[in-house]
Amino acid sequence: MSATLSKVVVQTQDFSVSDEYALIADDNSDGAVVTFVGKVRDFNDGSVVTDLTLEHYPGMTEGVLQQIAVEARERWPLNKVTIIHRVGTMALGEQIVFIGVTSAHRKAAFAACEFLIDFLKTKAPFWKLEAGETGKNWVEAKDADEQAAKMWDKS
Structure with a gap:
C-alpha cells in the first residue's frame, strides 16, 4: 500500500471528477473507492434557487477540513482522502464539493465518505x-x- 494521502483544497474554479478519481484510485491495495459530488440545485426548502454564492473564512476553512480528514482517518482505515470545496458564485448544476476516499474495504470507505x-x-x-x-x-x-x-458522535 502506498503512503496515505490527504488533499484538502478550497477553490473558485471547477474540478474534474474523472481527474480526481484517477488520482485516488491508482493503488491496487485499495478495494474500495467512494466519491460524493454535491451540486447546485434549483430549489431549497420549497423556494426556487437561481444561483448560489459560497463564502468562507480563508485559512480557517482549510484547517477545519483538514481536521475532519484527520478524524476520518482516526475512525476508519483509509488510504486516500480528498476534499475539494468551491467558493464564489455558482450557477445551477455546477459542482460545489468533491469528497473521495479509498480503503481496502467498502464499509470503511462508505462510512468515511x-x-x-x-x-x-x-x-x-x-x-x-x-x-x-x-x-x-x-x-x-x-x-x-x-x-x-x-x-x-463518539460518546
Missing part, C-alpha cells in the same frame, strides 16, 4: 447566499444536517 460530508456541512466555516425569485437570502443551518452529524 458519509462522515466527511456530514461534518463538512456542520463544522466547516462556509456561508451560503442563495439567489431566487424572491431575491437573495443567507441560508441557515439545517436541523437535519445537525442530526446527521450527531449520528457520528
